[in-house]
Amino acid sequence: MSLPPRLPRPPSALDENPGKAATQATGHGAAPAFGARAGIAARVLAAGLGGCVVASVGAAALAAVLPMPRGDAVMAAVLLSFAIYVAAIVWAFAARSALRALCGIAAAAGLSLLVLAVAGSGLR
Amino acid sequence: MKQSLRQSMASLHTWAGLLVGWVLFFMFLTGTLGYFDTEIDRWMRPELPVGQLQPSQRTGIEIGLERLAAAAPDATQWTLYPPSGRDVYHVSLYWVDDAGEHSETLDHDTGRPLEARATGGGQALYQLHYLLRYLPYGAATWIVGFCSMLMLTVIVSGVITHKRIFRDFFTFRPRKGRRSWLDLHSLFSVLALPFHLMITYSGLVFFVFTYMAFVVSATYGDGPEASSRFFDDAFRNPAVPEAAGVPAPMASLTELAARADALWGEGQIRSIDVRHPGDANARVILTRSHVDPVSNGGRIVFDGVSGALLEHTDRRSGPTAVNDALLGLHEGLFATPVLRWLYFAAGLIGTAMIATGLVLWTAKRRTANAGRAHVGLAPVERLNVGTIIGLPVAIAAYFWANRLLPVTLEGRADLEMNALFVVWLLMLAHAAVRPVHRAWAEQALFASAAFGLLPVVNALTTDIGLAATVPAGDWMLAGVDLTALACGAGFAAAARRLRRLRAGDRARVPAAPEPAGRRLREASQRS
Numbered sequence: 001m002s003l004p005p006r007l008p009r010p011p012s013a014l015d016e017n018p019g020k021a022a023t024q025a026t027g028h029g030a031a032p033a034f035g036a037r038a039g040i041a042a043r044v045l046a047a048g049l050g051g052c053v054v055a056s057v058g059a060a061a062l063a064a065v066l067p068m069p070r071g072d073a074v075m076a077a078v079l080l081s082f083a084i085y086v087a088a089i090v091w092a093f094a095a096r097s098a099l100r101a102l103c104g105i106a107a108a109a110g111l112s113l114l115v116l117a118v119a120g121s122g123l124r
Numbered sequence: 125m126k127q128s129l130r131q132s133m134a135s136l137h138t139w140a141g142l143l144v145g146w147v148l149f150f151m152f153l154t155g156t157l158g159y160f161d162t163e164i165d166r167w168m169r170p171e172l173p174v175g176q177l178q179p180s181q182r183t184g185i186e187i188g189l190e191r192l193a194a195a196a197p198d199a200t201q202w203t204l205y206p207p208s209g210r211d212v213y214h215v216s217l218y219w220v221d222d223a224g225e226h227s228e229t230l231d232h233d234t235g236r237p238l239e240a241r242a243t244g245g246g247q248a249l250y251q252l253h254y255l256l257r258y259l260p261y262g263a264a265t266w267i268v269g270f271c272s273m274l275m276l277t278v279i280v281s282g283v284i285t286h287k288r289i290f291r292d293f294f295t296f297r298p299r300k301g302r303r304s305w306l307d308l309h310s311l312f313s314v315l316a317l318p319f320h321l322m323i324t325y326s327g328l329v330f331f332v333f334t335y336m337a338f339v340v341s342a343t344y345g346d347g348p349e350a351s352s353r354f355f356d357d358a359f360r361n362p363a364v365p366e367a368a369g370v371p372a373p374m375a376s377l378t379e380l381a382a383r384a385d386a387l388w389g390e391g392q393i394r395s396i397d398v399r400h401p402g403d404a405n406a407r408v409i410l411t412r413s414h415v416d417p418v419s420n421g422g423r424i425v426f427d428g429v430s431g432a433l434l435e436h437t438d439r440r441s442g443p444t445a446v447n448d449a450l451l452g453l454h455e456g457l458f459a460t461p462v463l464r465w466l467y468f469a470a471g472l473i474g475t476a477m478i479a480t481g482l483v484l485w486t487a488k489r490r491t492a493n494a495g496r497a498h499v500g501l502a503p504v505e506r507l508n509v510g511t512i513i514g515l516p517v518a519i520a521a522y523f524w525a526n527r528l529l530p531v532t533l534e535g536r537a538d539l540e541m542n543a544l545f546v547v548w549l550l551m552l553a554h555a556a557v558r559p560v561h562r563a564w565a566e567q568a569l570f571a572s573a574a575f576g577l578l579p580v581v582n583a584l585t586t587d588i589g590l591a592a593t594v595p596a597g598d599w600m601l602a603g604v605d606l607t608a609l610a611c612g613a614g615f616a617a618a619a620r621r622l623r624r625l626r627a628g629d630r631a632r633v634p635a636a637p638e639p640a641g642r643r644l645r646e647a648s649q650r651s
Contacts, residue, residue, distance in 0.1 A: 060342035068441070071357025074343050075443035078336045079450070082276060082328045089277050090284070093136045094129050120342060 050105035051088035156471025158250025169240035375431035420452030514551025520574035568619035576612025
């Protein structure tokens, strides 16, 4: 994905008081506006594909930095990978806007990649 | 799409759950039946002798060795499963020779192979929950992984959504439509939450090296050699050398088994695996029965000629022990009868959690939009009937097929399984054409007949009816019939209730014109 979809500007009152966002209608058959749909699509992508990247690269980075024998570090990391994945999914849907969701996931993926590149270079 | 955390988690919970709900229902139900796979196996092979007592492991090993010496003198590998309680009841053998792979189950009174009808048994039934059916292994693995990952997401988002997890646990508002469904759904979810989390997470762990292959290849490099290096590291896999091609007398296997007993405790051997029997490089690998979740993965390796102890995996590392324990917890092979029933109950609660979640989706949309139905309402409702009740009917059909298909019929094991899926399709078709409220009640009636009559069919077609098994005290066999009777009674009660409930429901739904429905919907979302 090159560009995040443009989202409709929400009323500013909601920014300051997210607890009242409950009045925003979303589901239950009411067709959401195009912007909202694009936002949902972006979050689904960020969660599904982005989360998958964050989980695998993140676990690989974890395996590279865990202070234990290589086989054990990989084992520990893969066991945690699904927790990383579900955390990424939840975050992608919890983020205040779809743009933030995409950026956050991309940042987590980038950071993991960096750690893997630095710490993992001497492994193979 | 700006919402509170709780709201966005509620949407995630609702839609992710709906997307894979039916597959998850299938996985939970068939997986739950897997906690009684051995019992079902036994019931589906009525030709096996009744009331045989299990011999000691020592005797079982001797019977197995005798048979292997006669039947598989030229094997390059053979594995002996001595009797070890519930999961391995009879001596089982497996060997590989020039002709291919062979397996046998032995009658421990005669030492001869047991003969019974061809059937997938409880094994094929429980394997459905991760292999699905009619799909290549790889595709099934990824579909199951996708659904399990969504299940994990649905559980976590459900917990976040939940405001008062403790208070709601003690809340039940019966006969209140969607509120009752919500209460039931919360109850089933919270009641066995640790089980739901454990079973979903550990289910993913079974295929973790498929799903997370990148982690291994990022560390060890690409290719099968690299990944086998990893497995050797992580699981301390014993290096099994090639055959030397030099014959050598084997160490006494009963003696090696006795040494394993000394390390693990009496009767805890799950399998004895011999590589290159009779060769100078022979290796004997013993694995341990699951006496508790952590004992899963326990293994001892002996030199098959000198009898030297080469490897003892009780020294495995923490992460590997966690992996083994997760898998052990999932399979629950260590569970004694009471715990096994608890496992079964927790599995059924998980199945009911999914079912009530699916029904809740329709209940919310039916009452919230009294004027115009949600576009997904009809298909979801019909899939719900055809799966929540239709699948149990189909599973009963699997048992019926086992009794009714001719014993000598070619390919009957596959036909039994086809019967399951054909009947499931029929149930889905029935749900699609009947008025929904009738479909629920009618299918519940089918289910009560299918399960309630199963012991009758069993008694008419075999010698292991309740009249024979109860006096003999064979609760393993009688248990299957009695459970079927209980299911029949349960579905009969459900059918009675559904008939009355649905009649009431119909009277309550007003036929409002479209715009009013829209206003209603918007109002309900504001409240």
